[in-house]
Amino acid sequence: MIVVAGWLATDIWRWLGVIVGNRLREDSEILIWVRAVATALVAGVISRLILFPTGALASSPLALRIAAAVIGFVAFLYFKQRVVVGVLVAEAALVVGWLLI
Template sequence: MSGFIGDWQALVVLVLAGFLPNEIWRMLGLWLGGGIDEGSELLIWVRAVATAILAGVIAQILVLPPGALAGVPWPLRIGSVAIGLLVFLMTRRSILIGVVAGEAVLIAGQWWLG
């Protein structure tokens, strides 16, 4: 089993240092935000900020790709973002579906190119 999972100490550190500190804040936000109206000005602003941050991260990764993504050809990166945007607009602005579609195009294109 340890061959499949790898070094179990690294998994423990990942859970303790990466997952739990973030999960505490997520649960606190869920508890505190449970009574907020979804159409309120506050949540509209939060949604707009989250979308802007996501767009900024995508733009940065597109222009200055990190790691293995630097080996992906520029037209494939642009094409995957364009398809993700098109799917986003076609699915009544579903960020999740748009991002998944863009990732699928990127992965399939890189696999096809070999």
């Protein structure tokens, strides 16, 4: 019952998004605003993970977390803005740095 109720509650919004989304232009004001809000939320989460980590990440030094983020960002830019590459390179830098410390 919970699964069905949860599916119905979210599925309605998905269908409305598909219907309304087909009528919006990519350069419309609302999509520019949505993209800006989404980018700000991602930046906030990344900043929180770097500056105020929890769990096992909290035991790593701040300099290592910042260095891993910078290395991942450089890889993201170098490989034609591929998010997967940036994330994987940042994770690898963090793990390698963690093992060397």
